[in-house]
Amino acid sequence: MISLDTGWMESLLLLVIPVLYACLTAMIGVLVNLKLPKLEWTNEVSVVKQSASVLVAMLIGVISLLIPFGLSLLLADLNGNLILFGIGLLILVVCGAMYRYIQSKGELLFRAL
Numbered sequence: 001m002i003s004l005d006t007g008w009m010e011s012l013l014l015l016v017i018p019v020l021y022a023c024l025t026a027m028i029g030v031l032v033n034l035k036l037p038k039l040e041w042t043n044e045v046s047v048v049k050q051s052a053s054v055l056v057a058m059l060i061g062v063i064s065l066l067i068p069f070g071l072s073l074l075l076a077d078l079n080g081n082l083i084l085f086g087i088g089l090l091i092l093v094v095c096g097a098m099y100r101y102i103q104s105k106g107e108l109l110f111r112a113l
Contacts, residue, residue: 013084020091025061027098032057034109064091 006014038051048054068087075083 009081013081013088017084017088017091020088020095021064023095024064024091024098025057027095027102028060028064029053029057030102030106031098032060034106034113037113039113 004010032053036051036053036056038047038053041047068083071087072080072083
């Protein structure tokens with residue numbers, strides 16, 4: 001932020017957006033692992049690195065990055081702060097919805113394994 005000489009709004013967004021993406025990917029990982037568990041394995045590497053849930057979670061993560069990137073290219077004439085704020089707000093809402101889903105249905109999904 002110092003070398004880019006950003007304003008206070010850009011600095012705040014540069015700090016908040018990565019934290020929101022970290023929360024988003026963590027919750028996506030939990031939900032996908034509850035839906036697509038790999039319970040038959042011979043070593044830990046096959047569960048962590050070679051399961052279908054890892055592939056699905058990675059694809060969702062990449063798509064969640066490509067959609068805002070595409071929108072920012074399409075809406076290039078808009079203020080970048082406004083686009084980043086909207087993306088951050090959307091991620092916050094999605095994280096909140098996933099958190100509520102995990103709170104209400106997570107234990108049932110885990111017990112169904």
